[in-house]
Amino acid sequence: MVDRLTGKPVFLDISDLPMKKGVVTNRNKFILGPSGSGKSFFTNHMVRQYWEQGTHILLVDTGNSYKGLCDLIRQKTNGDDGVYFTYQENDPISFNPFFTEDYRYDIEKRDSIKTLILTLWKREDEPPRRSEEVALSNAVSLYIEKIKKNRKIKPNFNSFYDFVRKDYRKVLADKNVREKDFDVDGFLNVLEPYYKNGEYGYLLNSDKELDLLNKRFIVFELDIVKDNPILFPVVTIIIMETFINKMRRLQGIRKMILIEEAWL
Ligand SMILES: Nc1ncnc2c1ncn2[C@@H]1O[C@H](COP(=O)(O)OP(=O)(O)O)[C@@H](O)[C@H]1O
Ligand SMILES: [Mg+2]
Known part of the structure; x- marks a missing residue:
């Protein structure tokens, strides 16, 4: 859709009315126009101004x-x-989704790490069982405890994988968690492509802090x-x-x- 008079893309501030009514406090904008009409040109200028303003x-x-x-x-x-x-x-x-500048791992940060690992581990049509979710959640929490105590360990996917393979496997054995409740070897096998020299070993192990x-x-x-x-x-x-x-x-x-x- 382009403006018939100017040929420029149409810019809609679709939150203007709800904002005046006090229903929402954030703004949404929508920019429509065919290829080459100037959408990116316009947004570059708009975004630059927002950036200049902080x-x-x-x-x-x-x-x-x-x-x-x-x-x-x-x-x-x-x-x-x-x-x-x-x-x-x-x-x-x-990327390195495990990295934080200040070692603050709040609930949301932990949740997002868990969601990410779940996405790598399970298919969309293959929901995790409760016992698997609990095991993963514990693994992430214990891993965070460990890297907080030992700042020599680099937080990244590689060190998480190593943690599950060594430390967490022992934790599960001590608790007598059965293989059908959480299959560590199966887990490690599925996630191996994201580890070190695996096909996607680069994806979650960025060393840029x-x-x-x-x-x-x-x-x-x-x-x-x-x-x-x-x-x-x-x-x-x-x-x-x-x-x-x-x-x-x-x-x-x-x-x-x-x-x-x-x-x-
Ligand atoms: N207002 C404008 N004045 C001058 N050149 C423009 C203007 N808007 C767009 N252009 C130029 O037109 C071309 C296409 O614009 P672009 O923003 O990439 O379109 P779109 O993102 O809608 O496909 C670009 O080369 C851009 O520099
Ligand atoms: Mg464009």
Whole structure:
């Protein structure tokens, strides 16, 4: 849909009325227009202004529409802000959902780690049993206790995997947890591709000590990722967790999530 007089894309602030009525306190915008009508051009300017005013911005992009702006922000801040995640053959997309700058692992952070591991472990049509959920939950809690005490251990997927293989296996044996309640070897086998030299060993073991909570301009470029059935769900969870974490912990600061090509 384009404006018939100007040929420009149509910009709707769909929260204007509910906001005046006091029903909602956050704004939603929707930008419609055919390819080439200027949607990305307009949003680049809008997002830049929000950034200049102190807003935290998380962009989900396809087609590198925000690469230039992200580079500019990185330059302006001497590398302090402007984080760009993308998948390249020689530099695959990589995160560390286990890392926090301050070792704060609140309930939501633990939950998001659990959800992530569950997504890797089980298929969508294969819900975990209660006993498996409990076992995973305990594994995550005990792992966090361990890395909090021993700061030499790098929090990442690799050290979590090692923890389950060694320490947690003993815990389960001591408690006489039966294999049918939680099959450690089956679990380790399914998750092996995400460990060290596995096919996706890069995905959750980034050694960049990057706490996205304090970054105000973050771009997730999903052109290649969106067609990969393994990477896409994982990256989606990481994006949502990153934004929800900002909503929780940055109260009183404006945050914005922008999704390019939202139908993809
Ligand atoms: N208001 C404008 N003034 C000048 N050039 C524009 C304007 N809006 C868009 N363009 C140019 O038109 C082209 C397509 O715009 P783009 O924002 O990529 O479209 P869309 O995202 O809707 O597909 C780009 O090269 C952009 O620089
Ligand atoms: Mg565009």
